[in-house]
Amino acid sequence: MSLPIQFFSEDTSFILKNKIVIRKWLNTAILEEKKTPWYINFIFCSDNYLFELNKTYLRHETLTDILTFPYQEEKEVISGDIFISIDRVRENAIEFEQDFEKELLRVMIHGILHLIGYLDHGKKEKKIMTAREDYFLEKISLVN
Numbered sequence: 001m002s003l004p005i006q007f008f009s010e011d012t013s014f015i016l017k018n019k020i021v022i023r024k025w026l027n028t029a030i031l032e033e034k035k036t037p038w039y040i041n042f043i044f045c046s047d048n049y050l051f052e053l054n055k056t057y058l059r060h061e062t063l064t065d066i067l068t069f070p071y072q073e074e075k076e077v078i079s080g081d082i083f084i085s086i087d088r089v090r091e092n093a094i095e096f097e098q099d100f101e102k103e104l105l106r107v108m109i110h111g112i113l114h115l116i117g118y119l120d121h122g123k124k125e126k127k128i129m130t131a132r133e134d135y136f137l138e139k140i141s142l143v144n
Contacts, residue, residue: 011046
């Protein structure tokens with residue numbers, strides 16, 4: 001039995017809808033990747049909040065949509081904090097002509113995939129990451 005994935009907000013009034021369906025979808029993705037979910041926190045925040053984290057912890061002075069901080073010590077278990085800028089997700093949804101909810105789900109599964117061990121630094125890694133995101137996005141309707 002997995003511990004619940006938790007959702008929090010910092011410096012934003014955003015409240016995630018459909019938490020039960022999304023939690024089940026994320027857990028299903030983790031288990032399908034042959035990992036065990038442990039404490040996983042999604043923290044929805046503003047651009048400013050995430051910018052400060054990015055500057056403080058990664059020494060990057062850029063806006064980003066997501067920062068993932070893994071805490072697991074075992075390869076089979078995933079645990080960590082996933083910070084998501086709601087401002088950036090909204091802007092990206094417009095830029096990529098996507099529905100906000102779909103863009104948010106993409107960023108959420110992206111964070112989970114990072115905890116699992118997927119990287120997206122090079123062209124090949126990005127292609128694999130995007131393929132996994134697409135695969136799991138197609139499955140969300142199967143778990144509700």
